[in-house]
């Protein structure tokens with residue numbers, strides 16, 4: 411029989427992921443703090459529990475898709491409240507012994523390791539499985555999934571992960587999924603800036619965007635930022651640049667992921683000057699235009715800040 415799944419966090423990513431599990435025949439019980447998310451989930455056939463702990467009580471497998479590390483750790487642990495406040499039951503305390511917890515949120519590597527530690531200490535098992543592919547990938551069930559945890563837990567989770575994603579990679583032990591995600595997105599942030607600077611430089615040199623694309627996409631400048639998410643309209647009709655940079659992957663989310671990269675760079679003492687610079691550039695952009703636009707709209711800022719010639 412298929413495992414019963416609890417799904418905690420039914421937002422932009424979690425909602426469609428949970429809906430795909432229902433379509434594949436799984437019984438899914440979910441919870442979110444936002445009533446609109448619950449209404450959409452109910453319409454997609456997800457059973458709605460009164461709380462996170464209530465959702466996980468009878469589950470064989472728990473998937474969480476929450477905003478950031480503190481949400482994951484708080485939800486898993488609950489709160490004892492020595493200050494006399496109302497105690498909050500944690501997901502770990504509510505689950506049956508040996509439950510497999512799969513956290514798909516994007517969080518710091520060290521938070522993921524803490525998540526594994528508290529999960530194991532509570533008598534459960536866990537995997538960190540951050541995803542890439544955005545809301546489009548979540549809806550289509552084509553997310554790339556990067557897994558950290560034991561080989562046995564990975565094998566058990568794989569059939570479920572293959573429903574919400576494609577390209578599932580077991581990256582190593584606890585935290586390895588988040589490590590892969592932060593490194594990949596650092597490549598993406600740096601390469602989008604590089605591609606955008608090259609297009610603006612080409613424009614200033616009198617080169618057409620089409621010519622630069624035709625050369626670089628078949629030469630050594632080839633990369634995803636150029637050939638899939640091209641920051642100028644025209645060469646790649648499906649890229650956000652063709653629809654006024656409607657995301658896609660927002661500048662704010664890139665800023666979040668590069669913030670995690672900065673944290674990882676600093677805590678490991680890695681020399682990553684481009685990574686830190688990309689973080690600085692996207693941190694500012696994510697608070698302004700990038701809050702609502704695709705991260706490739708960074709090209710507009712580069713163009714605007716260039717001198718007129």
Ligand code: NAD
Pocket residue numbers: 418419420421422423424441442443444447462475476477478481485514515516517541542543544545658659663666
């Ligand atoms: P979101 O804000 O739309 O969804 C998160 C949901 O978690 C919200 O609906 C919120 O109400 C809920 N939540 C918070 N605390 C909760 C709790 N204690 N119990 C139950 N629900 C709770 O965010 P999202 O875009 O779905 O992203 C989720 C995660 O996926 C983030 O870590 C993000 O960085 C990552 N991610 C997002 C994208 C993307 O394109 N949106 C792509 C890859 C990865």
